[in-house]
Amino acid sequence: MLKVYADGEEVVKVEINTGYNHRGVEKLLEMNSFYKGVFISARICGICNTVHADVYVRGVEHVLGIEPGPRAKYLRVLAMELERIHSHMIINAIMAEILGFDTLFMLMMRDREYVMKAKEVLTGGRVIADYFMPGGVRRDIDDTKRERILDLLKKVKPRLEYYRKLFETDPTITNRLSDVGVLKPRDITLHSLVGPVARGSGIKTDVRMEDKYDAYDEIDFNVIVRTEGDSLARMLVRWDEALESLKMCEYILTHLPQGQAVVDERKLPRVLPPGEAFTRVEAPRGELTYYIIGGGRDRPYRVKVRTPSFNNIINSGFSYLRYSIADVPVILVSYDPCISCMERAVLIKDGEKKYVRLKDIVSMKRG
C-alpha cells in the first residue's frame, strides 16, 4: 500500500500503491437499475454504509423531483450520527492499538458495542443498515425503541468523556502523537484534503454546515476546529465530534416531528428521467460526493463516487517526509484510511460463470 524509501531512520520518499481491492462499483451501478443501486452503494464500505446510501438516495431524489417528509429527515440524521460515533471510536481504538496500548483498544471496543446495539434497535442491522429509500426510510420507531436508544446513549456518554480526557493527558499517547505529521493550512487546500484532517489544521469546513441537507438546518451543532495541525489535534477533533454527535442524537430523539416516515416501495417511479445532480455529505472521514446523471431508462447513465479516503490517502504522500519510520503508522492512521472506500476499481473474471447453489451442495452430499 505505502512504499516507503528510508535513509537510515529518516523517510525520503513515499509511493502510494493501490489496486489490490478494486471492485468495479461505478460500472456496476451503470448496469443495474437505480433501486438496486441503493443497496450496491451501501456496500462500498462497511463502516460508512449509511452515508453512502444517504447521498445516493438524495441524488436520485433530486433527479426524480421528490422530497421526503420531516420525520424521515430526522430519522436519517439519527442513523448517520450513530454511525459517526462508532466510526470515531474504532479509529481511536486502532490508533491505541498501533501504539501498543492493547488494553485501551479492548476497553473501547467493549463500549462501542452499546452504540452498535442502538443502531440495531433503530435499523435492523448492526453494521449494514439498509435503512434508506428514495422518499423516506424503511422503518419507523415507537416509544419503547426510543427509550431504549436513550438508555444506551446515557451509558456511552461518560465513557466518551473519559476517553477524551485520556487522549489529552496520558503521556504514552501524547508523547507519540504530538508534533507528528504537521500540516499547514496551505497544504490542506492545495492537496484537497478533507474532513477531520482539514479541521485539525485550522480550515473551518463541514458539509453539514455548508449544504444543510436533510434536517441539519434545524439542529444546532458546533464545528470543531483546532489549529495545531499534528496527529494529536486530528484525534482530539474526532473525540469532540463524537460528543457533539451524541448531543445531536439526544436532541433528535426528544424532538421528533410527527408524520409519515416509511415510504411504500411499490408506488415509486420506475424510470430515472434525464437530469443530473451533484450531492455531498459529511462522512466520518470527510466530504463524500456523488455525481448522478439520469438517462431516461431505469439505469443511471453515469454515477461518479469520490470518497474522502481517495483524496486523503492518495494525495498525502508529501506529509511523511523527514519523519522517522516509527512515525509513519501514526501519521497514516491519523488520516483515517478506509481501504474499501479507496479502491473501487473493476475486477473482471473472464471465462464462463459458474453458479453453485445451496441445493447443489445438498445433492452432492447425498448423491
Place this chain on the structure above:
Amino acid sequence: MTEARVEELDPKNVIGDLVVKEEFARPNRRVFTIDKSSIREAVSRLIKAYGETSVYVSTIAGVDRIEQGVMELNYFISILPRKEVIVLRTQVPRTQPAVDTLIDIVPGAFAGESETFDLLGVQFNGNKLLKRGFFVPEDVTSKGVYPLRKDAKW
C-alpha cells in the same frame, strides 16, 4: 482584502470572459462551460481572487458521451467563504482525448487525474506521473481496455 469583500465576490465576475454557457445542476450548483484550453487560467484566477486557503478542487468526473462523440470533464470546485460549489465543464473529442494538467497549480488533482486516465483514457498533458495499472488490474490493462467507456468489452 477584508473578509466581507471575499464573500461577496461572485465567481462569474472572476472567470466571466472564459464562460461559453451557464447551466444548473441540482440542487443549486452553477455549471460553467469553458473551452478546454482555458482550464488552467480559470483555476489560477479563482485561487488568486479568493486566497489559497479558501478554494479547493473537490472532484474530477469524466463522462463518456458516446452519441455526441465527445468526453465531458467536470471539475467541481468548492469555494469556502461563499459555501458554494461551482462546476467547470469542458469537452474533449473522443478519439484523441487530451487536456492540460492542473497538477503544478493544484497538486491535489493528482488522484482525480490518475483515475480518469486509468478508467477512461483521457490524457493529461504535462502530468508525468500517470500510469496504467494504478487502479485497473493487469488482465484488463494488458488488453488495452479502458473499462468505464461505453463500448468497453473484455
Place this chain on the structure above:
Amino acid sequence: MVSLWREILKNVFKKPVTIEFPKVETPIEKDFRGLQYADLNKCTGCSLCALECPSKAIEMEKLPEDVKLKHNPRGLYPVINYPSCVFCYRCVTICPVNAYITTNEYRMATEAEKLLSDALSLKTLKREGL
C-alpha cells in the same frame, strides 16, 4: 494526569463481557433482519422479488405436481439461495401481497439441509397426508 490504574483495577474484579456462544444465546432484537421465506398461501407467483433482488439470489421454481392453487395461476414460487443473499429485505418490501415471513434467525453456519428455502416455503401449505 488521568491514570489508567483505577480503570484497570475496576475491570479486574468485573466478570468478562464475552458471550459464550453457543452455550449462551446472543441477545438479539425481534426485528433483526434474519432468515426469510415465502408463505405460499399468499404468493401469487408474480416474480417481482426475483427481478428486484440486488444479488440475484431468488429463482422461481414450479410447484410440485399435485399442488394447484387458485391464487397462483402460473404455479411458480420463489426459492432463495441463502449464501448469495445479503438480507437487504428488498423482496419483503416489494411484494404486492406481503407474502414473506421474516424471522430473526442468524445462525446460518449449520448443515445445508436445514437451510433449504423450498422446504420452508412448502411447509406453509399444510397439506394433508404429509
